[in-house]
Amino acid sequence: MQDVMLDLETMGNGPQAAIIAIGAVEFDIPTQQIGERFYTVIDLESAVARGGVMDASTVLWWLKQSDAARAAFDRGGEHIAVALQQFAGWMENRAKRDDVRVWGNGAAFDNVILASAYRRSGTPQPWQFWNDRCYRTVKAQYPAVKMQRNGTHHNAVDDAESQARHLIAMMPSNDTGNGPRQAQLAEGPR
Numbered sequence: 037m038q039d040v041m042l043d044l045e046t047m048g049n050g051p052q053a054a055i056i057a058i059g060a061v062e063f064d065i066p067t068q069q070i071g072e073r074f075y076t077v078i079d080l081e082s083a084v085a086r087g088g089v090m091d092a093s094t095v096l097w098w099l100k101q102s103d104a105a106r107a108a109f110d111r112g113g114e115h116i117a118v119a120l121q122q123f124a125g126w127m128e129n130r131a132k133r134d135d136v137r138v139w140g141n142g143a144a145f146d147n148v149i150l151a152s153a154y155r156r157s158g159t160p161q162p163w164q165f166w167n168d169r170c171y172r173t174v175k176a177q178y179p180a181v182k183m184q185r186n187g188t189h190h191n192a193v194d195d196a197e198s199q200a201r202h203l204i205a206m207m208p209s210n211d212t213g214n215g216p217r218q219a220q221l222a223e224g225p226r
Contacts, residue, residue, distance in 0.1 A: 037045075037071045039161075040130060041139045041171065041200035042146045043192045045108075047080060047090040047098070051152045054088025056080055056109055058123050058150065059192025062130055063200040065207050070200060074126040075193035077113035080160070087114050087156040100223060105190035120157055127162035146147040146192040171199050178206040180184065 045057040056078050062071035084090060098106065113120065130136050140146030147168045154161040174181075183202040187194025 037064040037069070037131070037217060038135060039063050039137045039139060039169075039200070040064060040127070041196045041203065042150065043141060043196035043199060044146045044149055045190060045192045046088075046094065046149060048088070048094050049091065049145070050089060051148050052087060052089040052156075053094075053149050054080060054083040054090050055119075055149060055153055056083065056113070058119060058190040059194070059196040060123070060126070061193065061196045061200050063204060065204055067104040068204050072126075073193050073197065075125060075191075076119045076122055077108055077111065078116050078119045079113040080109075082115040082117070083153075086153070088116070088153070098138075100192050102188070104188045108191055116153065119158055120154060120159060124159065134164050135167065136163060137169045138163045138169045139171045139199070139203065141195075142172045143168075143170040154201075171203055174203060174206055181206045 040060050040062050043059045044053075044055050045059075046053040046055050048054055058074070058076050058078065059075040062073070063069065080090075113119070127136075138147055140148075140150075145221060151161045151165070181202070185194075185198045186201070187197065189195065
């Protein structure tokens with residue numbers, strides 16, 4: 037599969053934001069398939085110790101989210117260095133070619149924040165910078181195509197899968213080349 041949808045949960049909104057979860061799902065636009073998922077929760081203390089920045093407005097925003105969304109962080113998490121290694125290992129199987137595209141929700145959010153965390157750790161990011169893609173930009177082009185959420189809203193991997201399915205639905209169909217797909221999205225492995 038040539039595409040990966042990335043979603044982060046953070047305690048900030050700038051490029052140095054402290055990451056508390058990484059979620060990703062591989063997907064294939066032409067076949068409308070969803071592939072393997074990646075998910076890890078990150079220990080907030082370790083993210084801050086490695087230069088991640090928290091901001092009060094984001095912390096307050098998290099306090100207003102659902103119990104299900106916040107529950108993921110009750111059990112602690114991996115040290116940020118371990119989480120970055122785990123994600124790099126997962127990406128290694130996908131990024132053997134230089135053409136794997138990594139999509140994030142916003143040109144200045146998910147991909148930028150994760151790349152910044154890799155730079156702070158002294159580790160190369162596991163995708164080519166020229167393959168960064170912006171899901172939010174495509175979403176703005178097709179406002180009539182509504183997202184159908186799967187799983188828990190603000191759970192990084194559930195959001196990544198919902199965004200991937202939404203992106204597939206917005207892409208031009210293979211048969212006409214015009215307009216978004218209207219077909220049901222194929223179920224992939226979970």
